[in-house]
Amino acid sequence: MSTPTSTAGDPVFSAFCAAGLWPGLGKRTAAELPAAGITRPDDVSADRLLKLPRVGRQRAERLFSSFLASAPTYEVVQLLVGAGLEAKLAAGVADTLGPDAARRLRDDPWALLSLSGVSLGDADRLAIAVLKGADRQDARRGRAIVGLTLRTATRDGHTVLPADLVVAALRAEGIGDPAAAIVAAVESGEVLEHEPPEPELPDDLPDDAELPEPDPALRTLSLARFGMAEEAVAENVHRLMATAERIADPASVRSVAKGLDPAQQAAVAQVLGAGFSLLTGGPGTGKSRTVASLVQLLQAKGTEVALAAPTGRAAKRLEELTDHPAVTVHRLLGAQGMTGGFSRNEEWPLDADVVVVDEASMLDVELTAALLEACADGTHLLLVGDPAQLPSIGPGHVLGDLIDSGVVPVTELTTLHRQAAGGAIARLATGVRAGELPQVDSPDREVVIVPAVGSAEAARRVVQLVTDSIPRALGIDPATVQVVTPVHRGPAGTIELNKALKAQLNPGDGTVWGFDVGDRVVATANHLDLEPIGFANGEVGVVTGTGEGSLNVDFSSGPVTVTGNALPDLRHGWAITVHRAQGSEWPGVVVVLPPEAGGMLSRPLVYTALTRAQKHLSIVHASGAALARAVREVDVRPRRTRLARLIAELGS
DNA sequence: CAAGCCGG
Secondary structure, three states, X not given: OOOOOOOOOOHHHHHHHHOOOOOOOOHHHHHOOHHHOOOOHHHOOHHHHOOOOXXXXXXXXXXXXXXXXXXXXXXXXXXXHHOOOOHHHHOXXXXXXXXXXXXXXXXXXXXXXHOOXXXXXXXXXXXXXXXXXXXOOOHHHHHHHHHHHHHHHHOOOOOEEEHHHHHHHHHHOOXXXXXXXXXXXXXXXXXXXXXXXXXXXXXXXXXXXXXXXXXXXXXXXXEHHHHHHHHHHHHHHHHHHHHOOOOOOHHHHHHHOOOOOHHHHHHHXXXXXXXXXXXXXXXXXXXXXXXXXXXXXXXXXXXXXXXXXXXHHHHHHHHHHHOOOEEEHHHXXXXXXXXXXXXXXXXXXXXXXEEEEOOHHXXXXXXXXXXHHOOOOXXXXXXXXXXXXXXXXXXXXXXXXXXXXXXXXXXXXXXXXXXXXXXXXXXXXXXXXXXXXXXXXXXXOOEEEEEOOHHHHHHHHHHHHHHHHHHHHHOOOHHHEEEEEOOOOOOOOHHHHHHHHHHHHOOOOOOEOOEOOOOEEEEXXXXXXXXXXXXXXXXXXEEEEEEOOEEEEEEXXXXXXEEHHHXXXXXXXXXXXXXXXXXXXXXXXXXXXXXXXXXXXXXXXXXXXXXXXXXXXXEEXXXXXXXXXXXXXXXXXXXXXXXXXXXXXXXX
């Protein structure tokens, strides 16, 4: 470490470079700038950059122009460093606040709060540095806290928040006039205010009786983008239902009815008539089979069908099951990348007569709004999914709300075709789905509960089950057993479990990117373009060979040669998270519920975890009473949304 | 405390 001298550089400049904000300049090269005589912005020139090691003429020129282009970010760093804040915060600033971010921050330092990872304290410090006499009661501060409170709620999936909760949050931050802050947030256009619903009038209300007032405690606020997305979904549901014409006579279902149970046939018939319909049911009830028959019928009639799913893996599976192309919803809509826009929309709708989206429980409200807007009048849309599984990552409770609205026709499949209907897994799943944790009585050991105290013991039990008990006592090959855990971290998280399982099942030191032949891997991103068929996020496979910087992996969907930028998107896959396991099933599954996962246990998580098992399920239970509580309560944190009511109201 | 998609 050199001590500062008179020739020491500009602290803003060094913070800018060290934070990795100069595009194309790595950490290592950044550290070498002073040696090349570059310590302040004025020093930056192509000639000086050329003095850096590993930098040739072309790269020097490119670095120079990328430095000039990053002037807006530089200006933001100047503000941040001047306020004693981390330069790193400037990273996403242009995306969020636009190219004139610095000016906007000088006008309203609390606009910094619209970036993720910024606390109110950070924004207050910037305000003190930027404004003369910054004031806690500043109207801009109150307005920003309203937005911050709603954005925080969004991370838990809510699209709206009771106004009372926002008022309480404002009070907690010392805002003297919360109502004024809310008005300011609404006037800025960022926030919408929703009046409480009109109370339902009792039938026997006398004419002269006083009408009941709406309950002001039910007044809610939303971020405009999500509030408007819910309104768009509600309107478009009604538009599609109103504009659809019957595609075919219901009797035509008979042509594909072979092998479909009556409920499944009814679902197919429903799609032919209704502009918008839902098909729900748990794993093994034949949702995808029903879709396959529907597609077969429509193709025979020459109807244009588009198939999609929210995840790459679900799309891939849908394509295999229906023998018809399927893509992610993002692909279907022509996602524009960072801008977040879609090329298929109201102006350029999808050219399909029937659109089917599988795994619809993963649809958040914004993607659903985009999907519905891209469906032209007369398009029939079918959403297929299981409302009992994990909710979407993005805010909203779309599938559940569509069902709860009571307006959209729903076919629920309940007959189990895949698993032994009377088996212990099925009984347990049915119980959990209904909010009960039944005593499992499974003399055939289809379900085995292994109690454990603490996550270290839980981890030992898992390894023992996979490597010893399950193969020995049940004759199940460890290669077909999947371990599923809620968490990455801790002794019973994916990271440690994979280490322990690798040591037992395929010891080795990882020759290519930490992997050896025989390792089980899981994909953490989509690479559907790799040869020959690529892989999708969440797919599990086995390494069958290693090359120079490449891996051959056998995924269940087929072999893939994994190279280049796809390699970092593989991890060891003996143990994976419940979230990543969603949409896949294995003959044998070991579910671990460590005590540290107690806070994140919920009915959908438990249900999703145990329904991954087809023939055998071991549950290593170390989370005590938290498990029964999670299953009993409908949802640990139910999502607050407005969609169900909006749809119902538009229909009346 | 975990997680989808997209493009450069």
